[in-house]
Amino acid sequence: MTHISVKVDGTTYEDEVEPRLLLIHYLRDRLGLTGTPIGCDTSNCGACTVELDGTAVKSCTVLAVQADGSEVTTVQGLAHDGELTALQRAFHERHALQCGYCTPGMIMAARDLLREHPHPTPDEVRHGLEGNLCRCTGYQNIVRAVLDVSEEEEVTA
Amino acid sequence: MIETVAREVGRARPRKEDAHLITGQTNWTDNISVNGLLHLAILRSPMAHARIDRVDVSAALERPGVIAAFSGRDVAEAMGSLPCAWPVAEDTVVPDHPPIAVDEVRYAGDPVAVVVARDRYTAADALEAVEVDYTPLPAALDIESALAEGTALVHSDKGTNRCYDYHSASGDYEAAKARADVVLTRRYHQQRLIPTAMEPRSVVVTPRAASGDFTLYSSTQIPHVLRVLLAVTTGIPENKIRVVAPDVGGGFGSKLQVYGEEVITLVLAKRLGRPLKWTESRSEANVATHHGRSQVQDIEVAARRDGTLLGLKVSLLADMGAYLMLLTPGIPILGASMYPAIYKMGAYEFSCTGVFTNRTPIDAYRGAGRPEATFAIERIMDDLAAELGMDPVDLRRHNWIRHEEFPYTTIAGLTYDSGNYEAATDKALALFDYDKLRAEQADRVDHADTVRLGIGVSTYTEMCGLAPSRWLGEMRYAAGGWEAASIRVLPTGKVEVVTGTSPHGQGHVTSWSQIAADALGVPFEDVEVMHGDTMLAPHGMDTYGSRSLVIGGVAVHEAARKVVDKARKVAAHLLEANEADLDFADGAFSVKGSPEARKTIQEVAFATFASHDLPDGMEPSINAEHVLDPDTFSFPHGTHLCAVEVDTETGAAHIRSYVCVDDVGKVINPMIVEGQLHGGIAQGIAQALYEEAVYDEEGNLVTGTLADYLVPGAPDLPEFVSDRTETPATSNPLGVKGVGEAGTIASTPAVVNAVVDALRPFGVQDIRMPCTPERVWQALRSGQSGQSGKEASA
Amino acid sequence: MIxxxxEYACPSSVDEAVRMLADAGEDAKVLAGGQSLLPLMRLRLAFPELVVDVNRIPELRGVREDGDALVIGAMTTHHDVIADPLVRRHAGLLxxxxxxxxxxxxxxRGTLGGSLAHADPAGDLPAVVLVMDGELVAQGPRGRRTIPAREFFVDYLQSALAPDELLVEVRIPKAEGWGFRYEKFHRVAQAWPIVGVAALVRRDDGHIAEARVGLTNMGTTPLRAPAAEEALSGAGDPDAVAQAAQEAAQGTRxxxxxxxxxxxxxxxxxxLTKRAVLAAAGMG
Structure with a gap:
């Protein structure tokens, strides 16, 4: 067991964990933060994407011990006092989700994309989201939602 | 007579479902945790076919944290055989299907043993301590050779790999063929697909030992059907089982199933008296969740020189996989009536042989039988046009049912109520700029451009709204096709809609709210929709086959009509007027001629709750249920056009533009309809270009993870240009037709037709799906049909 | 999967890491970005007894100049490599x-060093480092040694690193005045390349003075295409390049x-060789 201290969505947690514990299982099974789901074994689907110290990572491919001393933001940490972020609103307004399983990862990946490219082209949006699979939408409305946010003057994704 | 103001129906309402999904406040089955929850893990066969000589779980049991471990034999009696509800022919061979294999494993992935442990990590480790001795047996791995003499038998006790033969015929095909100027014969291959809903399956069972009842949560499309069949399979009384489908992360048919894992988790929770969870990993899902398609299609068309179709003959070999699951035998038969599609002809013969192979069972995948049918007819229509030197659109126009001919009974015996193929096609051609693209295509041929343009046409229809119960009975399907809805107007005027459909992404909560809001004249925001729980919504037939809106949504409308009828009696009493003298509009009853005398439906609901002054003999409720059994199917249609650029140096096919004009009848929520089409088209394109479940020579799935099974990502798909025509269905009061599968059905042939169209100048007649760059390159090299059977890679 | x-160790210096690897022998695995190793472990295709996580060794990260070479710390992430101004200026192909x-x-998460040490012939970066005549610096109990890229990739998933050696940096000669292109051919955007071709071209007086061609996924290791490189020398027009590119697969398996x-x-x-070279030569 290894001792870790991780700040997740603003709260600091101290835990003893097995080194092999994946960050996604730490979030889901230990902290009960089930907003971030798991979709594959090979880091292809991106459903488990969270932010680790401000950049998007696939939490199925990071060990919980590696997050020791770090800050993690999940989809559950985005809205404050019921106030959705611009991306969350855009996903809703553009019908960028159907079953919603890929949505947490897709939103976290889109945040990352907009940080790096605040005003992307449609093609850049598609490539920026290439690590996140969606089986419902055909991606078109997801691309629209991200572009909507990028067109807003100040990016507060 | 209800007079509703169409305030909600037709509006692009953002969905009520989204709020919890975009904030992570989800309730996927794997999110569920209760005190004392144990985790179940399943050891699966690494071989396609083997005798099980020994299963020893004792070492697993010795590991700390392991509560129980069982072989198939340990639990066979309690688990029964998994059900098949659709034995399509009288003599269908239905093998025994134990949820955990007992004597033999019959596909790589067949469960062999289970362990139950305190957490998922301990359970995963314990699997490695289970010892199994196998004697490998020869396997049947190919549909086309499964019936050949000497091929290994999947079920040796049955003496054959033939599951069934099914035939139907209408008109005299041989006579039609004799009269034909042209007879075209093709063999198309529907590759095996893995449905790949983003949420892997999960089951949680919480038992209450004292009363002997169980709640089973499952990522299922069919909580109601599942409840019935769990009871039948396990012997646990139906009224002791509650099934809940919480948030379900996509299905596409793959969760229209009664899975062994559901039975295993229920039976072991009962045996152990402890809550149990099983969640599959993606690599487990790829072998354990049923697959789709996997057919060999022989199709022959007889036509006159001017393009007039005379007859069609279809003969299928349909892969069942190793066992019959819930609907396995029926999937190809669901397509039987769709081969003649939108075309008039005088003769049609259909036959299908189901065959067992040592691979993961096949069952419904988005479209289920109808995409296969549409692919074959739309591919051969393009081939026939090429053969006759006609434009493929002109050939279709020459043969399709004209809009003034509806209702029209096809040679397959279905009566299409409405449609306008001309309108949809004309609109699509204009959006696509068809003539300009044809000119560019010719130009590239003239200049021997290394990048060629191909244009693919698909004018599809489908049968939606599965299904009239009587028809299902004739087809030997065990259940009915009705759907239930009930509506409660609460004392405070808020409305609860309880639906028997079980959405998993389709937006029923929003659409049903729109339907109910209009029918009752109440605000959209005042409607709550409950679903997916046999305790809250006890009456239902669930969600599959583009049935939900056409049956379940219409049932909501009809239940609302009953509510209004009941409320009218109360309102008439309160207003001291005759029922016949009341108008109902915008949620209020008013007396004809004196509009100030009015009662809103909310007021009527409260008056009914108080019940102080109701008409004599009236029961104090305006709530109502409606169970709708449709008389017929609905028939959405549309025209999809695809332009593909094929790089003749590498063989890569790139979709340059994609236009679809769909006619799904009246539209409840255009944003949801568009979304359904986008996603459907994406899955159809995936079949055309990317996806295939590949097995090696030993019968192991090679495409076992998402690193090998190529689900397209955002950069791999084009921007779709979509539009609609609206020809209302005449078979239901909302005029709706359904949309869940349309995109998938339409797009696959449009894309493959485009790829082949680009390659025709090189003598290429077909490319087997998925049209990989290598297959295109091989076809270009040999300058002949890619369907000659020679495959460079499996 | 799980x-x-x-056992897990998280050394804070290269020396400490090397000591741990030396003590553990064959059963240890270095955890760099983890983007290949962790999926392999989840699929239970890798079973290390000890995982030495080198993510908290600051000296392994970053890019610096050293004369005519760029020195890239093995644990520099792909993201940081792409964004680094020195890499963009002097190693555009990378x-x-x-x-x-x-x-x-x-x-x-993924790192340059991790990708190279994994030695997957389907990885994009090994062929690039090969074509740039990179050198890989390893540290072991007996000190540091520099391994030329052409000797580093030994076989499928096998590098020249000894079990007790850690890849610490990658040295890449500055490629001033060379045109470059990587042509990657894959079936979907996130799939591994079926084949990739890395080209570096130096032009002189309208002709190709020197061309280097590296091949991804054309064998058990990344490869150079010497026959094509030789044939490309002196090529002055697209036809000549196309002709020379016909030699690209010679000797590959x-x-x-x-x-x-x-x-x-x-x-x-x-x-792809034709396309990469044409683009790198500005002839495309």
Whole structure:
């Protein structure tokens, strides 16, 4: 067991964990933060994407011990006092989700994309989201939602 | 007579479902945790076919944290055989299907043993301590050779790999063929697909030992059907089982199933008296969740020189996989009536042989039988046009049912109520700029451009709204096709809609709210929709086959009509007027001629709750249920056009533009309809270009993870240009037709037709799906049909 | 799926890491970005007894100049390689190719050194480092040694690193005045390349003075295409380049798998070599 201290969505947690514990299982099974789901074994689907110290990572491919001393933001940490972020609103307004399983990862990946490219082209949006699979939408409305946010003057994704 | 103001129906309402999904406040089955929850893990066969000589779980049991471990034999009696509800022919061979294999494993992935442990990590480790001795047996791995003499038998006790033969015929095909100027014969291959809903399956069972009842949560499309069949399979009384489908992360048919894992988790929770969870990993899902398609299609068309179709003959070999699951035998038969599609002809013969192979069972995948049918007819229509030197659109126009001919009974015996193929096609051609693209295509041929343009046409229809119960009975399907809805107007005027459909992404909560809001004249925001729980919504037939809106949504409308009828009696009493003298509009009853005398439906609901002054003999409720059994199917249609650029140096096919004009009848929520089409088209394109479940020579799935099974990502798909025509269905009061599968059905042939169209100048007649760059390159090299059977890679 | 249990060590210096590896022998695995290792462990295709996580060794990260070479710390992430101004200026081929590796989230974790040490012939970066005449610096109990890229990739998933050695930095000669291109051919955006071709071209007086061609996924290791390189020398027009590119697959033995046959891979190598060289030479 290894001792870790991780700040997740603003709260600091101290835990003893097995080194092999994946960050996604730490979030889901230990902290009960089930907003971030798991979709594959090979880091292809991106459903488990969270932010680790401000950049998007696939939490199925990071060990919980590696997050020791770090800050993690999940989809559950985005809205404050019921106030959705611009991306969350855009996903809703553009019908960028159907079953919603890929949505947490897709939103976290889109945040990352907009940080790096605040005003992307449609093609850049598609490539920026290439690590996140969606089986419902055909991606078109997801691309629209991200572009909507990028067109807003100040990016507060 | 209800007079509703169409305030909600037709509006692009953002969905009520989204709020919890975009904030992570989800309730996927794997999110569920209760005190004392144990985790179940399943050891699966690494071989396609083997005798099980020994299963020893004792070492697993010795590991700390392991509560129980069982072989198939340990639990066979309690688990029964998994059900098949659709034995399509009288003599269908239905093998025994134990949820955990007992004597033999019959596909790589067949469960062999289970362990139950305190957490998922301990359970995963314990699997490695289970010892199994196998004697490998020869396997049947190919549909086309499964019936050949000497091929290994999947079920040796049955003496054959033939599951069934099914035939139907209408008109005299041989006579039609004799009269034909042209007879075209093709063999198309529907590759095996893995449905790949983003949420892997999960089951949680919480038992209450004292009363002997169980709640089973499952990522299922069919909580109601599942409840019935769990009871039948396990012997646990139906009224002791509650099934809940919480948030379900996509299905596409793959969760229209009664899975062994559901039975295993229920039976072991009962045996152990402890809550149990099983969640599959993606690599487990790829072998354990049923697959789709996997057919060999022989199709022959007889036509006159001017393009007039005379007859069609279809003969299928349909892969069942190793066992019959819930609907396995029926999937190809669901397509039987769709081969003649939108075309008039005088003769049609259909036959299908189901065959067992040592691979993961096949069952419904988005479209289920109808995409296969549409692919074959739309591919051969393009081939026939090429053969006759006609434009493929002109050939279709020459043969399709004209809009003034509806209702029209096809040679397959279905009566299409409405449609306008001309309108949809004309609109699509204009959006696509068809003539300009044809000119560019010719130009590239003239200049021997290394990048060629191909244009693919698909004018599809489908049968939606599965299904009239009587028809299902004739087809030997065990259940009915009705759907239930009930509506409660609460004392405070808020409305609860309880639906028997079980959405998993389709937006029923929003659409049903729109339907109910209009029918009752109440605000959209005042409607709550409950679903997916046999305790809250006890009456239902669930969600599959583009049935939900056409049956379940219409049932909501009809239940609302009953509510209004009941409320009218109360309102008439309160207003001291005759029922016949009341108008109902915008949620209020008013007396004809004196509009100030009015009662809103909310007021009527409260008056009914108080019940102080109701008409004599009236029961104090305006709530109502409606169970709708449709008389017929609905028939959405549309025209999809695809332009593909094929790089003749590498063989890569790139979709340059994609236009679809769909006619799904009246539209409840255009944003949801568009979304359904986008996603459907994406899955159809995936079949055309990317996806295939590949097995090696030993019968192991090679495409076992998402690193090998190529689900397209955002950069791999084009921007779709979509539009609609609206020809209302005449078979239901909302005029709706359904949309869940349309995109998938339409797009696959449009894309493959485009790829082949680009390659025709090189003598290429077909490319087997998925049209990989290598297959295109091989076809270009040999300058002949890619369907000659020679495959460079499996 | 769930990785098997292992001991975990998180050294804070290279020396400490090397000591740990030396003590553990064959049963230890270095955890760099983890983007290949952790999936392999989850699928239970790798069972290390000890995982030495080198993510908290600051000296392994960053890019600096050393005379005519760039020195890139082994644990520099793909994301940082792409963004680094020195890499963009002096090793454009590396920056451009790295931006095609996997996807943005994976590039935040995955590292240059990890990709090279994994020695996957389907990885994009080994062929690039090979074509740039890179050198790999390893540290072991007996000190540091520098391994030329052409000696580093030994076999499928096998590098020249000894079990007790840690890859610490990658030295890349500055490629001033060379045109470059990486042509990656894959079936979907996030899939591994069926074949990739890295080209570096130096032009002189309208002709190709020198061309280097590296091949991804054309054998059990990344390869150079010497016959094509030789034939390209002096090529002055697209036809000559196309002709020379016909030699690209000479001597290769590409594998057969679900995505391609050997003969198709050989064909792709020729087509992609032509395209990469034309683009690198500004003739495309």
């Amino acid at each position: 990785p098997p249990a292992f 920056a451009a190719t790295t931006s095609t590796v996997a996807d943005p989230a994976v590039r935040h 590409p594998s057969q798998d679900t995505s391609a046959s050997p003969e198709y891979r050989a064909h792709l190598a020729r087509v």
